Amino acid sequence: MESVCVLGAGSTRYGKLEDSIVDITVQASVDAIRSAGISPQDVKAGYISNVFGIADKQVHLGPVIMSSLGISDRPSLSIESACGSGSVSFREAYANVAAGFYDCLLVAGTEKVTHTGTEWTTTYFAYCSDFFHEGSAGASFPGLFASMARAYLTEFGATEEDLARVAVKNHENGMLNPKAHLRKRITVDDVMNSAVVASPLKLYDCCPFSDGASAVILCTEEFAKKTGGDYIRVTGSGRGGSPAALQGREHITTIPSTRLAADAAYKMAGIKPKDVDLAEVHDCFTIAEVVDTEDLGFFRKGEGVEAVREGRTALNSEISVNPSGGLKSKGHPIGATGVGQVVEVYDQLTGQAGDRTVKDARIGLTHNFGATGASCAVHIFESV
């Protein structure tokens, strides 16, 4: 198996963008190619992740992006796995480089939805649930995570203020990220006083609907060395699945796919959770980050809220969780998010993260899932 590296990374700002889905995807791709110090001609194939291209009148994005890059003869594909599309696409790209099919690939994730309005997005996002059991009974996405939150608060005696602290921490980090969607310092009171979306989750417990595109160049180590550019190694790649509906899970407060994906990635990388210096985790809602940090093995079940309360997940603490600001503050363009997490880890481990740099970081982890964690991918990266 080839040693696989991330050689370059690029991202648009996340937020409400005016440019089309094609334009933002091309921009992020060009930025990644330039960051890698290569030319589009070096890219042998394109992996594009996206969920709602139909909202901006463009599906089958791959050939459109490749044509813009002057490499229309190269194969491409689009991958949809709800909010986990980016990491699932990254994994498939990884597997193809590792297997020796390609020495250099473009992985680009993208989403453009903010022009459609809250009702459209709320309705269409609910189609990512197990619709027969959940969406059909009026479950919105915030509603499903709110159900997870209610179970967590009941089972572990945590409070809504505990969840609010996750948002406060991630907004603090997002203040240091010039590409973040919500660059605004907030307090626990701000979260508690924001409008209820699906109790116990309030508006500031929820990530925003965002537009944005992110891209990375994935290649063999041999290829990376030849270019002479900064690169990081992919040392672990794991995937897992869960019962699609919450009702079918053994514990409503545990996401089985996270555990499976993390176990596989840790094993492959030969590391333990405590070895991770920074983690970009899927905090689509505050409760999700708490559950994630437990399922990833950073903290014991039920102790994730205490860790946040004690500041153990803050930037440059015990483990820097979501130094980018996470989905909560950086934003969540759902098809791009999983790739954007890799961009953050690349920037961190190559010394390009500016004011939010995690000091002396050597090992980074990305964790991204689809829907309520029905599908998940975890990747581990190490600096060279």
Add this chain to the structure above:
Amino acid sequence: MSAKSEFMEAAKNGHILVRTCAECGVEHSSTARFCMKCGSAEMSNRTIPGRGRIATYTIITVPPAGFEEYTPYAFVVMSVDGTSLRVSGFMGGIATPDDLPVGTGARVTGYDGRGLLIEKL
């Protein structure tokens, strides 16, 4: 009739369809075609009274399309008495968490455009 159709019909009579693996006895919801434990495709269906307790829930104030006129309402996950199963459904008339502590007794009352209908006992 598919198991999903049977599930919806049973719900209209206040019942829940339970699919039990003929090989190992593990219980499944209406959408399972193969056993999650042993992989068998042999399932036997039975209906039981749709009673149970609220395992978790949320009160939705920003609804998806089609649910505006019912807002606020609860989306609930109910543990079904006498089985290892949970079911998910719609519960109207819930405005604050004080209306529905986790563990509250509940029952299935029907199935319509709002999915599985569940009411407090």
